[in-house]
Amino acid sequence: xxxxxxxxxxxGAVRAFTDEVIDDAxxxxxxxxxxxxxxxxxRQGWRVVVVxxxxxxxDLGRAMRPVWDEYVAIGATGATPFxxxxxxxxxxxxxxxxxxxxxxxxxxxxxxxxxVLVVAVxxxxxxxxxxxxPRKAITGGASVYPFCWNLLLAARNRGLxxxxxxFLARAEPEAAPLLALPADHAIAAMVFLGRPVHQPTRLxxxxxxxxxxIDTFAGPPFEVDD
Numbered sequence: 608x609x610x611x612x613x614x615x616x617x618x619g620a621v622r623a624f625t626d627e628v629i630d631d632a633x634x635x636x637x638x639x640x641x642x643x644x645x646x647x648x649x650r651q652g653w654r655v656v657v658v659x660x661x662x663x664x665x666d667l668g669r670a671m672r673p674v675w676d677e678y679v680a681i682g683a684t685g686a687t688p689f690x691x692x693x694x695x696x697x698x699x700x701x702x703x704x705x706x707x708x709x710x711x712x713x714x715x716x717x718x719x720x721x722x723v724l725v726v727a728v729x730x731x732x733x734x735x736x737x738x739x740x741p742r743k744a745i746t747g748g749a750s751v752y753p754f755c756w757n758l759l760l761a762a763r764n765r766g767l768x769x770x771x772x773x774f775l776a777r778a779e780p781e782a783a784p785l786l787a788l789p790a791d792h793a794i795a796a797m798v799f800l801g802r803p804v805h806q807p808t809r810l811x812x813x814x815x816x817x818x819x820x821i822d823t824f825a826g827p828p829f830e831v832d833d
Contacts, residue, residue, distance in 0.1 A: 609764050617808040618759055621768030622712040624801030629721040633765065637800070640761035644754035652732030653754045653795075656786055658723040663785055667725075667797075668717040670781040671774040676708040678774070689777070691743040713772065713799055721801035725775065725782075726755055727792045751795045758798055768803035771796050 634657060646652060658664055678688040686694035717723065728751040736746045755771050762769050775782050776794045788794065820826040 614760055614763050616810065617806075618763045619768075619807035619810050620770040621801075621803045621806065622770050622799070623804040624721055624768075624799075625804055626719070627721065627802040629767070629801060633767075634722055634800075637758055637761045637765070637767075640764075641754050641757035644757045646750040646753070647734045648732075650732040650750070652729040653751050654727045654729060654789075654792060656725040656727075658725060658786075661718045664717045664720075664723055666785050667723075667775060667782055668714045670778040670785070671714055672708070674774045674777045675711050675714055679709045713770070720799050722769075722799065724758070724798040724800070725786060725794060726751065726796045726798060727786075727788060728795045729789075730791050730793055748795070755796050755798055758800070762800050766802070767800055768806055769798055769800035771798050773797075 638655060642651070658667065681688040713720070728747070733747045733750045735744050737744050759769050759771065773796055775797045779788070779794045782788070782794060816828040816830050819829040821829050
């Protein structure tokens with residue numbers, strides 16, 4: 608078992624995996640750990656598909672390809688792709704399904720990645736506390752993304768690695784029939800797992816003082832003496 612602090616500080620995104628097969632018992636163990644994540648009202652609205660069929664994987668990859676191309680094209684302008692806040696930098700897009708688009712480690716090898724999971728959430732079991740505010744709702748993620756993070760921590764604890772992506776959520780209309788997504792469910796994430804080719808451990812993160820203030824968001828930085 609890894610020290611919790613070490614696991615938190617060394618669980619970086621892994622997108623390249625060896626060809627080592629991850630057996631079903633290990634996948635089950637990861638999910639068994641992840642299920643202890645908190646959720647609103649302890650309703651545990653997550654649903655998970657372990658995608659094994661190469662044809663289904665390939666179809667999901669094709670559904671995400673236009674999203675990836677658009678994401679890369681928008682990012683190249685300096686704007687945050689698919690931001691809920693309008694950007695002054697513009698929103699250039701590439702042609703959907705462009706076969707000469709930017710390579711993607713995940714999409715290009717989706718058939719061969721050891722573990723591919725699709726995580727959905729039952730919207731009838733999520734309290735969307737900001738549902739009626741005059742902006743995009745965000746709070747519902749609190750009832751599903753801690754589960755996804757637990758998956759990644761559980762993988763790290765076993766010497767595995769992975770990454771959480773949300774490209775499939777934008778392609779939900781195409782993905783839903785491929786996965787027999789139930790009514791009133793939403794795709795929240797795809798999680799890719801396996802034995803890392805390289806396990807990143809020196810993660811770059813902003814220090815506490817750059818994002819934490821006292822009393823108000825306009826207050827002084829929250830700092831402690833060395």
